[in-house]
Amino acid sequence: MKIFLGFLFVLVLEFEITSSEAKPKVSFIVSAISVPESSPAAPPIPSIPSSMADFTSGSEINITTHHHHDSTRKLLIGLVTASSVMGIIILSIICLWICHRKSIYKSGKMGTKKLDSLRGLPLSSFVSRTNGAFKTTKNEKGSVVVMDYNLLESSTNNFGESEILGVGGFGCVYKARLDDNLHVAVKRLDGGSQDAIKEFQTEVDLLSKIHHPNIITLLGYCVYDETKLLVYELMVNGSLETQLHGPSSGSNLTWHSRMKIALDTARGLEYLHENCKPSVIHRDLKSSNILLDSSFNAKLSDFGLAIMDGAQNKNNIKLSGTLGYVAPEYLLDGKLTDKSDVYAFGVVLLELLLGRRPVEKLAESQCQSIVTWAMPQLTDRSKLPNIVDPVIRYTMDLKHLYQVAAVAVLCVQPEPSYRPLITDVLHSLIPLVPVELGGTLRLAQTRPSVSIDP
Structure with a gap:
């Protein structure tokens, strides 16, 4: 529009100049033909024939009329040109505006479609079973989808108490049934503390990149106001802690199934320590974070405290973990390495072997760890069979029992x-x-x- 106004201004200015130049020419002709009578000093002017005078007068009128028509024609041409230019400019602006609106609409539509694909569809649209494994549609966070809060709320019966599978440090874990009778576990983290937010972010970041048969599969997540939700594959046999120390008291776990659980746990840890780049330290390995599926296959879970080796100064991180599983060098000096996970694994192995909790209360203000209690007897072959969990006592080859005990003793050594x-x-x-x-x-x-016999 500014270009058009400038162009129109130039045309008008040109017209005015042209008009101003035309007027002096007419005056010049008239003055050359007509001389005032009061001028005495002027030389005598020869008489002009009447025919010549008539010709001159006619010429003056014709010239003036010619200039008038010429100026009008220029004005019309200028107006037509300006109108054409203005029309072209307006048409161009309209075309650009239409293109811009189409672009905004298209991008908005794509964004809405993408958001709907992440938030508006049920998890069963993304998950399918193949030989017991889960497959998910990938998005920006790897293999984790963003879930709709209303869907998760309704699938857990509004987070009803009857659907609670367990209680953690920042919230409860619920059983949820989605479309097509797909059952999942939903961990709900309430509150906005810095620790809760950090653990939630760590869990999503790590599990969206880690894929291993012995590590829990994170299927989706959701953030709704102060509530954060994590959706996992459902492990129908719960945690190892529940199986060992719950109502069944380990009766569902044979010697071989316990060794299978230990082997699965070791494979999961090996993947974190050796195959992840950079390596990952779980930092909170314990029996409650080892989950069991319908075939008692074990998977590591709860990666909120995990850190990547080399990502930060591990000697200055906040002390975290569970009493009874924390390595002494980390508890006393804050030194954290992959050997800290090995210590925790040794404690889990003792739980599987002895059927005892990692820390047992002796008196109102006294507790004893399984390591302190078992260490003197683990190395004594005459005493070892008598401290084994009664559920599996005398059901294994003694040579295998001694070997497992030796591995456990090495794992819980005070020196890393x-x-x-x-x-x-x-x-x-x-x-x-x-x-x-x-x-x-x-x-x-x-x-x-x-x-x-003893």
Whole structure:
């Protein structure tokens, strides 16, 4: 529009100049033909024939009329040109505006469609079962989808108490049933504390990138005001802690199934320590964070406290973990390495072996750890069979029992450098697990158990 106004101004200015130049020419002609009578000093002017005078007068009128028509024609041409230019400019502006609106509409439509694909569809639209495994549609966060809050609220019966599977440090875990009878576990984290937010972000960031048979699958997440939700595959047999120390008191876990759980846990840790780049330290390995599926396959869960090795100065991070599983060097000096996870694994192995809790209360103000209580007896072959969990006592080959006890003793050594790498632990356990459970042991080769009286 500014260009058009400037162009119109130039045309008008040109017209005015042209008009002003035309007027003096007419005056000049008239003055050259007509001389005032009062001018005495002027030389005599010869008489002009009447025919010539008439010709001159006619010429003056014709010239004036010619200039008038010429000026009018220029004005008309200028107006037509300005109108054309203005029309072109207006048309161009309209075209640009239409294109801009179409672009905004298209991008808005794509954004809405993308948001709907993440928030408006049920999880079953993204998840399918193939040989017991879950497959999800990938988005910006790897293999995790953003879930709709209303969907999760309704699928958990409005987070009803009857759907609670367990209670954690920042909230409860609920059982949810989505479309097509797909059952999942929904962890609800209430409140906006810095620790809760950090753990939520860590969980989403890590589990969206980690995919392993012995690590829990994060299917989706949701943020709704102060409430944060994490959606996992459902592990129908709950946690190892519930199986060992709950109502069943370990009766569902045979010796071989316990060794299978230990092997699965070691494989999950090995993946974190050796295959992830940079390596990941779980930092909160315990029996309640080892979940069991319908076939008692074990998977590591709860990665809120996990850190990436080398991502920060591990000697200055906030002390976190669970009493009884925390390595002494981390508890006393704040030194954190992958050997801290190995210590926690050793405690879990003792739980599987002895059926005891990691910390037991002796008196109102006294507690005793399983490591302190068991260490003197683990190395005594005459005493070891008598402290084994009664549910599995005398059901294993004693040689295998001694080997598992030796691995546990090494894992819970006070000095980190004395502890083995989790890879070494893994290779020590593989021969103790039957082939059909993922190990290399052939049951036909096992010797009958021997009962030793105290």
